[in-house]
Amino acid sequence: MIDFSQLPVPVVQAPMAGGVSRPALVQAVAEAGGLGFLAGGYLRAEALRDQIDAVRGRVDGPFGVNLFVPEPPRTEVDLRAYRQRLQPVAERYGVTVPEPNWADDDFFGEKVEMLLEERIPAVSFTFGMPEPKVIEAFRAGGSTVIVTVTTAEEARAAVNAGADALCVQGPEAGGHRSTHRMTDEPGRTSLVELLRDIRVGIPVIAAGGMTTGADIAAALAAGATAVQLGTAFLRSDESGAKQPHKDALADPRFTDTAVTRAFTGRPARALRTTFVESFDDAAPAVYPQLHQLTAPIRAAAAAAGEADNLALWAGTGYRHVRTGPAADIVEELWRQAVRLR
Numbered sequence: 001m002i003d004f005s006q007l008p009v010p011v012v013q014a015p016m017a018g019g020v021s022r023p024a025l026v027q028a029v030a031e032a033g034g035l036g037f038l039a040g041g042y043l044r045a046e047a048l049r050d051q052i053d054a055v056r057g058r059v060d061g062p063f064g065v066n067l068f069v070p071e072p073p074r075t076e077v078d079l080r081a082y083r084q085r086l087q088p089v090a091e092r093y094g095v096t097v098p099e100p101n102w103a104d105d106d107f108f109g110e111k112v113e114m115l116l117e118e119r120i121p122a123v124s125f126t127f128g129m130p131e132p133k134v135i136e137a138f139r140a141g142g143s144t145v146i147v148t149v150t151t152a153e154e155a156r157a158a159v160n161a162g163a164d165a166l167c168v169q170g171p172e173a174g175g176h177r178s179t180h181r182m183t184d185e186p187g188r189t190s191l192v193e194l195l196r197d198i199r200v201g202i203p204v205i206a207a208g209g210m211t212t213g214a215d216i217a218a219a220l221a222a223g224a225t226a227v228q229l230g231t232a233f234l235r236s237d238e239s240g241a242k243q244p245h246k247d248a249l250a251d252p253r254f255t256d257t258a259v260t261r262a263f264t265g266r267p268a269r270a271l272r273t274t275f276v277e278s279f280d281d282a283a284p285a286v287y288p289q290l291h292q293l294t295a296p297i298r299a300a301a302a303a304a305g306e307a308d309n310l311a312l313w314a315g316t317g318y319r320h321v322r323t324g325p326a327a328d329i330v331e332e333l334w335r336q337a338v339r340l341r
């Protein structure tokens with residue numbers, strides 16, 4: 001089991017699906033003394049295995065892989081009204097809004113099998129908990145199992161299911177909230193308060209809104225063993241975030257973030273754009289089918305370099321995010337944090 005308190009730098013680079021946390025980023029963070037994570041979400045097992053091979057060729061020490069835990073599809077919800085709402089934007093880009101695919105479980109089973117074979121040092125789960133027998137199989141194979149939680153209740157359930165460690169995600173976090181049910185409204189208790197509430201006897205990695213040394217120092221002071229940063233790395237040289245996303249994080253036109261289901265059906269924090277303003281109120285809690293419906297629009301917007309129709313995932317600390325090598329970001333944040341501890 002990985003002892004997170006023994007990492008040279010207790011900074012975990014968040015798994016970021018959609019091509020952001022690519023092997024080069026995992027390598028850079030590992031070389032700076034932190035722990036990097038690959039994101040398995042949206043990938044088939046073989047594509048994820050290729051990334052694992054690439055990391056193994058570059059990193060000697062531990063690294064992690066993250067998976068989305070699927071839920072039974074909400075086939076009872078009618079998506080026709082939302083499809084119609086999206087139609088004018090799709091037409092503008094000359095793309096079609098697809099029919100929902102209710103069989104999409106993100107290839108969870110094939111990825112679990114592959115990761116068990118690969119004996120990954122750390123495996124983390126988001127959007128829910130795998131069955132206890134899956135957790136047990138990973139532990140038996142030597143993987144450290146981390147379950148992402150957003151409430152004290154989810155934390156207790158993860159401990160009971162046999163998790164080695166928790167990733168406690170606060171409401172400040174960029175990207176998807178890891179509520180264990182897609183229909184749950186995400187909590188608003190701040191990360192630091194959550195850390196104080198969740199005392200379950202296993203190590204806690206804190207996530208959400210941390211982009212300064214002071215944020216990191218506060219999370220560690222509140223009981224976290226390590227911190228997990230996503231947004232802080234989005235503009236780094238090694239990040240695979242799309243250029244319009246990187247640019248938007250520093251664009252004074254975007255003055256706020258919002259938690260919205262508009263892009264995927266699950267609550268997620270993004271820069272407040274015209275897309276968020278236009279579709280937030282109409283978006284049903286149906287994941288990943290809303291992700292499928294909006295994907296062609298987002299792809300076309302990315303190709304056109306139009307940030308307003310992209311999912312510009314961002315935590316509340318996005319204003320402090322800098323460019324440059326990820327190793328420099330780790331080093332600078334940790335130096336600031338140490339000074340404040």
Ligand SMILES: Cc1cc2nc3c(=O)[nH]c(=O)nc-3n(C[C@H](O)[C@H](O)[C@H](O)COP(=O)(O)O)c2cc1C
Binds near residue numbers: 041126176209232316
């Ligand atoms: C672009 C982006 C993609 C993300 N993708 C994932 C993911 O695939 N799996 C996951 O567990 N968390 C994902 N997250 C959430 C992070 O794990 C973490 O909770 C979050 O980044 C912490 O907040 P911060 O972004 O303010 O640092 C993502 C976050 C961002 C910003």
